[in-house]
Amino acid sequence: MATKTVELVRERGLKVEKKYGMTYDEFSKDHLFANYPVVIGDACKDWKAKEKFTLEFFKSNYGDKEVIVEGQKFMLKDYITLMETATNENPAPYPCKLQIDNDYPELIPDVSPRFKYSMPDWTNSKLIPKKFIGGANTLEIFFGSPGGQFPYVHYDYLCLHAFITQLHGVKEFTVIPPNQTPYIYQKKDNLWVSEIPNIKNIDFEKYPLSRNLTPITFTIFPGETLFIPCGWWHTAQSLTSTVSIAQDCLNTSNFFQFKKEVFLNLSKRKSIKAYLGKIYLTIIIALIEILDRFKIKIISIID
Numbered sequence: 001m002a003t004k005t006v007e008l009v010r011e012r013g014l015k016v017e018k019k020y021g022m023t024y025d026e027f028s029k030d031h032l033f034a035n036y037p038v039v040i041g042d043a044c045k046d047w048k049a050k051e052k053f054t055l056e057f058f059k060s061n062y063g064d065k066e067v068i069v070e071g072q073k074f075m076l077k078d079y080i081t082l083m084e085t086a087t088n089e090n091p092a093p094y095p096c097k098l099q100i101d102n103d104y105p106e107l108i109p110d111v112s113p114r115f116k117y118s119m120p121d122w123t124n125s126k127l128i129p130k131k132f133i134g135g136a137n138t139l140e141i142f143f144g145s146p147g148g149q150f151p152y153v154h155y156d157y158l159c160l161h162a163f164i165t166q167l168h169g170v171k172e173f174t175v176i177p178p179n180q181t182p183y184i185y186q187k188k189d190n191l192w193v194s195e196i197p198n199i200k201n202i203d204f205e206k207y208p209l210s211r212n213l214t215p216i217t218f219t220i221f222p223g224e225t226l227f228i229p230c231g232w233w234h235t236a237q238s239l240t241s242t243v244s245i246a247q248d249c250l251n252t253s254n255f256f257q258f259k260k261e262v263f264l265n266l267s268k269r270k271s272i273k274a275y276l277g278k279i280y281l282t283i284i285i286a287l288i289e290i291l292d293r294f295k296i297k298i299i300s301i302i303d
Contacts, residue, residue: 008039008218014177016218027117027227032161032253035229037175039218043117043225044165044245049110050223053141053167053243055080062098069093070151083145083241091147094238100245101139111139111165111245117227118163122250127284132262132277133158138248144171144238152235153184153194159230159257160248166220169242174199174217178231183209191264199235230254259285 004020018039019026031038044050063077070093074082079096086092100107114121122128123138138160153176156162164173176184176199185195185207196202200217202210219239220226228234230253250258259281266274 004041009216011216012214014214014216016175016216018224022117024116028253031227031229032117035178035231035253037229037232038227039220040115040117040225040227041223043115043163044111044167044223046113047111047165049107049167049245052110053245055084055143055168055241055243058143058243062104065098067096067098069096079143083143083148086145086147086241088147091149091238092145094144094148095150096143098141098143099139100141104141107141108139111247115163115225118161118247118249120251122255123160123248125250128250129277129280132281133250140246142242142244142246144169144242144244146238146240148242149237150235153196153199153233154235155192155231155233156228156248157192158250158261159192159254160250161230161254162228163225163247163249164220164228164236165225165245165247166222167243167245168222169238169240170219170221171242171244172217172219172237172239173226173228174215174235175228176213176215176233178233180213181231181233183212184233185210192261194233230257255285 003022003026006018008016008018016037016039018041020041022038022040027038027040030036059077059080063075063080065076067074067076067079069079072093074096076096076098079092082092083096098104100111123133153174155178164171187193187195196207196210199213199215202213204211262281263278266277
């Protein structure tokens, strides 16, 4: 079956498309290794979570779980009630997150099978120590109210790819390509975060270089998945009450960018462990290059 493609937005030669029935080879060529975003219209078609993950489900089954949002503590049921009464002018605090892989593994079957587009994924590889991935939440649920806006423009930590699946409600995304990083005003202590607080209302006197940015804004709907490649700056705003799943991904396509991020973090620590960590990653990269050169399957060795 041929891929069905719908153009969502076009800005200064950049565009974002929605695709249905896309083959893995097409995704790999046009998006994964091209490092270009796409909305996948049918990636989660086999997930139980499509029907199951309603606000009432979480209120009934996880309502007594404590969440911390913008420094405030809530019972999840109280936060959801706040979501349901919020408006664009008076949104609930955002983002509210649950870490599935660490804290709620019983929900993993509901967001399975993994998308073919997100495989292979080495974030849980035995060859990559957890301390290298530390700080990256690789499988999360996001809750948001109307008007709830992510607090900063960023690319995903450690240059991981991101797959954002919308299960409930409508969310607006803004993405900016990596080659416009010189205009984004990176924070000196967190280079993956921009200093610009609101990409829709930029203070050009304070951030004059940001005039060169090309923000691309579009919406995703229930059942749709946004692929945000490594290094793409992005932020999001809920237009209604929303439930989304965010899943990070690491493989050959972004491993070298990941290595640079890890090396940067290790360089901040003057210790023998940091030095050994760099050596270890260098060896892993050399192994991957050899396997690629001889067309040896990496998946079974790395996973």
